[in-house]
Amino acid sequence: MHISIAGAGIAGLASAIALSQNGHSVSVFEQAARLEAIGAGLQLGPNAVRVLENLGVWSELEAQCCAPDRIRICDAISGRQLSELDLGDSFTRKFGSPYRVAHRADLINALAQSASRIADITIVNDCRITGLEPGASTCVKTLSGEAHETDLVVAADGIRSQLRAHIGLENQPRLSGETLYRALAPASDLPAGLDPDAVYLWLAPGAHVVHYRVSGGRRLNIVASIEQPADQTGWNNIASRGDVLAALPGAASALRDLLSAPASWLAWTGADLDPFTSWSRDNCVLVGDAAHASLPYLAQGAAMALEDAECLAACIGDGSGDLTAALVRYESRRQPRTARIIEESRRNAGIYHMRGPKAQARNLALRFMPGSMQMQRLAWIYASPPDNGSPR
Ligand SMILES: Cc1cc2nc3c(=O)[nH]c(=O)nc-3n(C[C@H](O)[C@H](O)[C@H](O)COP(=O)(O)OP(=O)(O)OC[C@H]3O[C@@H](n4cnc5c(N)ncnc54)[C@H](O)[C@@H]3O)c2cc1C
Numbered sequence: 213m214h215i216s217i218a219g220a221g222i223a224g225l226a227s228a229i230a231l232s233q234n235g236h237s238v239s240v241f242e243q244a245a246r247l248e249a250i251g252a253g254l255q256l257g258p259n260a261v262r263v264l265e266n267l268g269v270w271s272e273l274e275a276q277c278c279a280p281d282r283i284r285i286c287d288a289i290s291g292r293q294l295s296e297l298d299l300g301d302s303f304t305r306k307f308g309s310p311y312r313v314a315h316r317a318d319l320i321n322a323l324a325q326s327a328s329r330i331a332d333i334t335i336v337n338d339c340r341i342t343g344l345e346p347g348a349s350t351c352v353k354t355l356s357g358e359a360h361e362t363d364l365v366v367a368a369d370g371i372r373s374q375l376r377a378h379i380g381l382e383n384q385p386r387l388s389g390e391t392l393y394r395a396l397a398p399a400s401d402l403p404a405g406l407d408p409d410a411v412y413l414w415l416a417p418g419a420h421v422v423h424y425r426v427s428g429g430r431r432l433n434i435v436a437s438i439e440q441p442a443d444q445t446g447w448n449n450i451a452s453r454g455d456v457l458a459a460l461p462g463a464a465s466a467l468r469d470l471l472s473a474p475a476s477w478l479a480w481t482g483a484d485l486d487p488f489t490s491w492s493r494d495n496c497v498l499v500g501d502a503a504h505a506s507l508p509y510l511a512q513g514a515a516m517a518l519e520d521a522e523c524l525a526a527c528i529g530d531g532s533g534d535l536t537a538a539l540v541r542y543e544s545r546r547q548p549r550t551a552r553i554i555e556e557s558r559r560n561a562g563i564y565h566m567r568g569p570k571a572q573a574r575n576l577a578l579r580f581m582p583g584s585m586q587m588q589r590l591a592w593i594y595a596s597p598p599d600n601g602s603p604r
Pocket residue numbers: 218219220221222223224241242243244250251252253254316339340341342368369370371373374375394447499500501502508513514517
């Protein structure tokens with residue numbers, strides 16, 4: 213088959229590689245003029261690493277990743293550690309692949325490099341898909357007025373997908389009432405006393421902060437999620453250190469020093485999609501955030517996009533079967549898992565941002581529940597879904 217993909221993000225590039233491995237020729241249309249180094253850190257649980265290994269992308273990315281050995285959950289006000297979750301060797305043995313963190317740009321580059329070595333994949337930059345005409349042979353239309361005939365359209369155009377509306381799905385992003393501030397700083401800016409090999413999660417009333425090293429250990433990625441309603445569409449809205457510090461009054465000195473380190477901050481508005489069941493119409497199908505954007509509070513946005521790519525390719529196979537049935541199979545395998553990610557990410561926002569007595573009760577529970585038990589509650593995420601098409 214010839215397959216057209218709208219969007220060269222993680223879902224689009226991974227889908228291109230997975231589908232080409234089944235013998236399809238793929239054109240990927242990306243609206244940006246070039247693959248830009250935007251975005252910040254992404255966490256790659258073993259379920260994400262496993263797909264990257266299967267796609268042959270992992271060797272391209274591994275050296276740029278960092279290998280945290282634990283997650284440290286701390287009270288942002290007292291500075292006290294509440295809990296510690298192991299990500300070391302026994303975690304890797306349990307789930308079969310390691311836990312890694314990377315800069316989004318490094319993951320995009322690794323996917324793009326791998327795709328560029330596959331003759332059946334063409335990536336067209338500076339090309340926005342503006343419409344499509346479904347039919348026996350679907351036609352995608354670009355902003356410059358070109359039309360491309362294709363057997364299947366994969367809409368990998370993100371949370372604000374335009375193609376979703378073109379295929380008659382009117383689902384709109386739901387604003388979460390949070391602003392997410394992100395910054396990068398040299399790794400040497402990590403305040404003394406903080407563990408360079410950990411992923412940190414600091415919990416504050418109405419806010420939380422996550423940080424870890426990226427870019428082979430050279431830089432620190434910091435994201436502060438703050439209950440602060442906004443409605444900005446882009447990923448790169450200019451923010452300031454003052455915005456972040458003002459939202460975390462009374463932060464422990466180590467956290468305050470950390471948040472004071474970056475020279476510049478960017479912000480985006482927290483948003484996700486209410487789960488919906490139908491992801492395809494005619495010869496068009498949604499993948500990644502276009503189908504099931506979640507808040508980043510389980511750190512599974514990139515992983516779900518990668519799993520979609522693997523599952524879609526497994527369901528379509530070499531294309532000799534009934535395409536409509538293959539697309540229905542894909543959405544029925546993916547929808548329950550991604551809906552649970554959306555729902556549990558929302559739940560985490562409520563837990564992370566608790567105030568007063570509820571926060572005290574949460575902190576007590578975190579202190580007394582062993583890390584291994586807390587990790588067990590996440591095992592359904594990190595184990596590969598059995599019917600996703602993964603060879604192992
Ligand atoms: C610029 C950017 C920065 C991000 N930064 C972060 C971050 O710091 N932290 C985080 O947790 N998540 C970030 N994300 C989101 C994260 O990448 C996704 O949640 C996850 O990886 C799923 O990716 P996706 O491929 O489904 O969607 P996205 O990553 O949103 O990719 C969609 C792609 O489609 C392209 N596109 C959109 N419409 C069209 C069209 N009509 N025609 C052609 N191309 C189109 C976009 O330019 C983009 O490249 C970012 C996304 C983007 C686009």
